[in-house]
Every structure is written in structure tokens, then in C-alpha cells.
Amino acid sequence: MPVAESESRPLSPTSVGHRPRLSHLRLLEAESIHIIREVASEFERPVMLYSIGKDSSVMLRLAQKAFCPGPIPFPLLHIDTGFKFREMLVFRDEMARSVGAELLVWRNEPAIAAGTNPIVLDTKRCCGLLKTQALLDALRHYKFDAAFGGARRDEEKSRAKERIYSFRDEAGQWDPKNQRPELWNLYNARIHPGQSIRVFPLSNWTEIDVWQYIHEEKIPVVDLYFAKERPMYVRGDALLPIEQDFVALPGEKPQSVKSRLRSLGCSPCTGAIRSDAQTIPDIIAELLSFRSSERANRVIDHDQEGSMEIKKREGYF
Amino acid sequence: MAAATLPGFSIHEFLREEREKDLLRFSTAGSVDDGKSTLIGRLLYDTQSVYEDQVRSIEGKGTTAPGQLDFALLTDGLRAEREQGITIDVAYRYFSTARRKFIIADTPGHEQYTRNMATGASTADAAVVLIDATKGVLVQSRRHAYIASLLRVRHVLVAVNKMDLVGFDEAAFRTSERDFAAVLDRIAEDTGTPVETTFVPVSALIGDNIVHRSRAMPWYGGPTLLQLLESVPASDEARFAPLRFPVQRVLRPDHTFRGFAGQIASGAVRHGDTVTIASSGRTATVNRIVTWNGDLAEAHAPLSVTLVLDQELDISRGDLIVAHDELPVLSKSIKASMVWMDQHPLDLRRRYLLKHTTRTVPAFVTSIDHRANIHTLSHEPAKTLEMNSIGVLNLSLLQPIAVDLYRANRSTGSFILIDPITNSTVAAGMITAASDRTQAATDRRSPVTAPERVARFGHRGGVLELIGPHTIIDQIERSLFDQGAITVRINHEAPSLTQPIVDAGLIALVVSATETNTLKALVETHEITVDSDDLHDAVSAVHRLLTKSGIFVSGKADHP
CATH class of the missing domain: 3.40.50.300 (P-loop containing nucleotide triphosphate hydrolases)
Structure with missing residues (x-):
């Protein structure tokens, strides 16, 4: 077995005294692995939400690291709204195969069959049915008592107040005024039957941390994150990708735009951005020059004041 | 761009x-x-x-x-x-x-x-x-x-x-x-x-x-x-303190690998180091420090790693692997500064769950030294602690934990208290003193050792809390007796009562009769709720609970 000189590359530390000081990414990694192992050890039926995006990709790698050389001891769950980009689904299946994890896919079939979409309904009701309801149904169906999510506290104001272990009642709802105190790294895993927790191992990571980790660890991500000439509908400042069931306005024609997605949501509600970033360092450089937050192109965060908090109370991640 | x-x-x-x-x-x-x-x-x-x-x-x-x-x-x-x-x-x-x-x-x-x-x-x-x-x-x-x-x-x-x-x-x-x-x-x-x-x-x-x-x-x-x-x-004090490695999980993907996964709470561990298992005092040598990015020659706090030892020791979640020459104190009696966090005030008659590193044990608060008044910076006598008050308290644990003082180690010197009924986190504690009343010390006072008691009774000492209709509680007590388990039924808990029962290797049945048609049974960190309509089913669920929580240790009193 090869024995490395000190802590492993590539997250190299600087040396202080005779004990090297850990870089911030190593510290975040160690914290996340601790959380993932705690949950796997203290809950009966954990599951990891896998949304195919960059945060999920990092979380999945951390789960591999947590149980290495063994397999990940819980399944992955993807909530498929039917509006995910085709490339995402191909990537998802490949990823689960290469990691060797069990992949569960759940769709709110009755709502999809009824033609639920954000144009007919508003985005709030569409998300409620295709994401929140589907998630709650899946958790109930499989009797999962702990669900990992890749959400980060720096994403959005109400997420800044999330615990690592986010307690949910029998209906999957979050009560922000009644959260358990969380001290040191001692997590209270006790729940009554029917209750559950959502766990956020990436709570303390920022968007740049996530990209840097993907870069350093060479974690594969969906090609949609990288800039390419793509056919887009240009609507004001927004670039709307052409995917299944896209409804163009009268007179609209797609144009070829060098663009990429900054975060991956459902195709009707995720705008692309104009970009030349073709590598991960390019993406990081672009982020540093950006003046808007990553969820700014996600329609669902802006449908009303405090909308993320409302969704979370109802059971959304 | x-x-x-x-x-x-x-x-x-x-x-x-x-x-x-x-x-x-x-x-x-x-x-x-x-x-x-x-x-x-x-x-x-x-x-x-x-x-x-x-x-x-x-x-x-x-x-x-x-x-x-x-x-x-x-x-x-x-x-x-x-x-x-x-x-x-x-x-x-x-x-x-x-x-x-x-x-x-x-x-x-x-x-x-x-x-x-x-x-x-x-x-x-x-x-x-x-x-x-x-x-x-x-x-x-x-x-x-x-x-x-x-x-x-x-x-x-x-x-x-x-x-x-x-x-x-x-x-x-x-x-x-x-x-x-x-x-x-x-x-x-x-x-x-x-x-x-x-x-x-x-x-x-x-x-x-x-x-x-x-x-x-x-x-x-x-x-x-x-x-x-x-x-x-x-x-960086954690990096320079003695090695403390709380075991989170035993990784055993196949018969060739058995590793202990955890996050190094303090200190460093090197390939070839001699380490001690705090609870048993057994020692072993570190054969491998495993990570996804390859084996390490040395790792220090707060890295998450997996240790492989050279010997097959009995180690599970909740054990603490430590530097063999700088041992923590194994204690069932600690003093701590505590911040009370729950709307229900501290109840000295109630049993709480104390979570320390990766180990959870039942505990009582036995007395309050004082409550701190932050306004005057003076100490006041107190009968309880209410939400947001701070005091120095003495705790008695039903099983020993391996601790350091909080001033020496933030990880192995801290704990939280959990209410086993509401599941709320009710308090945070920082250990200021721990007396070395280990199992070995207890055994020295007694002519009978704990393993001897286990060999005789087929179970270790513990608390089984039962909340439900008395008919089914009676049935459970009867079935435990028939199986050879030694139980003592108590209606009102007190540390002075529970502690000697558990120390003697017996099972304390803490009973609350209710009019409901469900039965709730709690053993340390495990809890079940069963429908009491099916008596036989409920009784065997309680037996399984005692096995799962490690109270039943051998075939003799094992569930049918």
C-alpha cells in the first residue's frame, strides 16, 4: 500500500511548526465527511438526494470518501420533474453506475400526466407539485428517516439559518423558530417515528469552494456548465435554452449564443448566461468577476418576497 | 471575459x-x-x-x-x-x-x-x-x-x-x-x-x-x-493536544478489511503508533491510516480518516482511540458548566441522554453547585436551571465515558443533554472536573465483577423505560422474568435508586402507565413505539430492542 509523505495532495497545506496547517478545503472536507458518517451511523434509513448539479457531485464524492474502501451504505434519490435537461439524465445514470451506488428515481407521475408545467401553473405551484410533493412522497414511500441535500448556507438568506441537521415534522415541514441548538460537532439525531431530518453536509461551503474542490479533485460535472454555442431564445436579458416542451412566444426564433448554465434546475425555469468559460478555472475566474449571485437566474427564488423560506416550511430542501 | x-x-x-x-x-x-x-x-x-x-x-x-x-x-x-x-x-x-x-x-x-x-x-x-x-x-x-x-x-x-x-x-x-x-x-x-x-x-x-x-x-x-x-x-490547540479519535463507524466492506472511521478530535496519529482503546484499556498498533486519496503516514486533527489496527479488538461506535501514554479519564461522575437551552427547566429527578463525542449514555443531574448571575458576576444557589441560565452542575452517568476537561480539549470535554421523551437538545455542558470512578475502580470495591454478573444474568445493567397501558407492561415484565432476566420495577426514577440497580447488573423498568393503545419503549439511544393490540408482537419488539441496544449480550436472555 503506498504511503504518502504527509497529508495527501492536491490540497496542499502550509506548514506551521512541525504540524502542517490544513487548508480551508481540507477543513471543510473533514467536517462534511464527519457529518455524512454520523448520519449513516445514527439513522435507520438514510438517503442522499442527488440532483446532478455541481453541489450534488461534490457531496457524492464526499460520501465515497467517507466510506472508502467500502461502498456508500445508502441509496441515491433523484427527484425527476420531467423538465430536467437531457444531458443531465444521461450524466446521472453514468455517474451512479461508475460510483456503484443504488439510484432511485421518483417522479410525481399523476402531476406530470396532468400536464403540470410552470407556464400553465405559476412556478410556485409547479415546484410544489413536481419537486416538494414528489420529494415528500418518495421519502414516505421508502420510509427514509434522513435525507442528505447539497444546499449551502451562502446560497440564500433563509438557508443561512439552517442547521446541519434540519429537523422536519411528520409532514416534512420546517419550523425555523423551533430549531434544535447545534453545538460543537454534536448532532442530536433523535426523532419520533414518522419524523425525519434533512442533512446538509455542505452547509459551510461557498460557491467558489465547490468549484475549487471540483477542480482540485477532478470531479466530473455536466457539460452544460461549460460555455458552448447553444441555440437559445433571447428574451430581454434572459437566455432560455430549448428543451422539451419549450413554448416560444409568437415571432420568437432561436439564436446561437455562446452560453452556459450557472446552476442546473428545470429547463423552463433556468436561464443560461452568456459566457466564454470552457474550463473550471475559467468558471472560477468568471465567478470572481460576477456581480450577481448564482440563484439570480433561478426564477423560483424570486416569485415572492421570502419565497425560499416559504418553500422550505412546506417541505422543500 | x-x-x-x-x-x-x-x-x-x-x-x-x-x-x-x-x-x-x-x-x-x-x-x-x-x-x-x-x-x-x-x-x-x-x-x-x-x-x-x-x-x-x-x-x-x-x-x-x-x-x-x-x-x-x-x-x-x-x-x-x-x-x-x-x-x-x-x-x-x-x-x-x-x-x-x-x-x-x-x-x-x-x-x-x-x-x-x-x-x-x-x-x-x-x-x-x-x-x-x-x-x-x-x-x-x-x-x-x-x-x-x-x-x-x-x-x-x-x-x-x-x-x-x-x-x-x-x-x-x-x-x-x-x-x-x-x-x-x-x-x-x-x-x-x-x-x-x-x-x-x-x-x-x-x-x-x-x-x-x-x-x-x-x-x-x-x-x-x-x-x-x-x-x-x-x-490550533486541538492539533497539539494528545490523540483523541472517537470511532464513528466500523467499516467492514469484506472479510479482508476492518477499519475504524472517525474524525481526529485532537492530536496526531502516525503509522506504527501504539494506541489505547479508552474503554477497555487494550492497546494496538496503527497499521494503516486510510483515506480516499491514499494511505497517510501521519494524520492530525481535524482530518477524517479510517484507522486499521494490527489486532482484532472489540471496538465499536462510541469507543475512543487515544494516545497510549496520555489517557483520558474514564468517569461516571462529572462536574460541568452548563447552559440550559430548553423551555422545560432542569428536572433533577429525570434521566437525560448525554451525548459525548460519538457515545450516548443515560445521565442524571445530581446536584447544582450554583447558578451564575451574568449581571453581577456572582454565584447564586439554585434548585433548577431555566432556559438561558448558566450554572455548575454535577452529573452521574449510568455508564462511564472517556473524558478530558474542556479547558484541555474542546471535543472530549464537551457534551449535550437530550430529553429522551421530547428529543429536544436541552443543555450544553463543558466538563470542569471528572472523578476517576471507572468500572475497574467499582469492581475493586465489589467482590463481584461486571463480566461475572453478565455471565450469570445474561444481560448487563440498564434502564428500560415503558410508557403505555399497564396490562402490556405487566406482560413484558413477566416475559423478561420467564426468560431469566432480572428486573426491578420502579415508578418514580431517582439517581440514588437507578444507579445501584444498573451497577448491580440488573434492568431497571421505569414504568409510566397510560390509557393509550400504543406502547413506547426506550433503551438509552433506542426507541420504539408499538401497537399494543397484538400483545405477542409488542413483547417480542421489546426483546429485540434490548438485544439491539446491547443490554442482552448472550444467548441466555436473548429474544426467542
């Missing part, structure tokens, strides 16, 4: 710098009008850590003069908070500079949020305490400093805020400085933890001495708040 907007910028240089950055966690506490949210908002804004869309969303809102941004709005997250203009919970913020990444635990300052302050301080390397220069040292500042000291936050940075409202007057700053230094001395005396303190005069509203140096206070030659935050050392 990015490079074009940042002249002279090299992404590869940036990535190299990023790799060298360390991480500092600091807490803040403050109340409605002392400018804490403004200070944090200013820190984020002036370090370019807020995006334009976030700035746009607060433009023209809030309570500041026209054209001025109300920075407080950048940080108040929950609807109730925005509506009431207060901060009710811990919020975490992130920003970075060229030198460091920062995590802020942003907490409210009023007395009813003492528990939130303690939560924020528990992981902090530094605390930023605010003083309102127009008002002098108020109780909120005093409380935050007290909690920072109690939780052993090493560096306290005192921001004397609102200097613009006192005409940037040096005398006003010096008065606050002198008054608060005296308070800090008395706090250090009370908590036994001296803190390193630095004072800086600031105006969060106009941004003076936060990130940018103030032109209005030429008499102040010291660093800005950000310079201080960039230069205080991050906590």
Missing part, C-alpha cells in the same frame, strides 16, 4: 493562493440597535462579498437616510425577523479576503437568546463583541463576553461602535475600553479562562475602521477590524 474585467488577474495565481488560505470562525452577538447587523453587512459589502442583485434587493428599503444602504437588511434572513426588525436565530455568513476564509456565526444579543450565543461561540476561534460608544458597556456586551469566555473562545475583538455619534472622540473610546477591560478581568476570574482582548473604535454605518481606515480618528494607530480578523491565530 473574466480576466478582461480584472486587470492583471491570473486565475492560476488565484487558485494557488486559495490553496494556502486557512479558515477562521468567529461569532458576533448584538441586539436590535447596537449596529451588529450593520457591522456585518458593512464587512461583507466592503470585502466585495455581496452580489449586485443582493444590493439591489435592499436599495431604498430599511431605516437609513435616503441614498444610504441599510446594511442590516443584507443579513436578516427570516420573514419574522425582517418584519419585526430583530434577529432571532444563529445565521452563518461567509466571506474571504486574500489571506483568509471567514465563517461568521451571527447571533442575537438579548438574554432570551443566550443559548443561540452559546451555539455560535461553540465552534468559534474568535468573538467580535460590540459596545455602543453612546451608551457604554451594556449587559448584552457583558453577556457575550461571558459566553465567549465560558466556551473558550480565545480571542475577543471589542468593536466600540457608533464613534460617529460621539464626534469620534478618543476619550469616549478610552472610557469604554477601560470599563470593559475591568469587566473582562472579572469574567476571566469567574470562568477561569483568560481571553486575549483587542479594542478597536469603529463606525459600522459609515464604514470607519471596519475594512477601511478611518480618517476621522487619527488618534487611533491600531489595525482595522478586518486586519485584526486576518491576523488572529486560528485555534
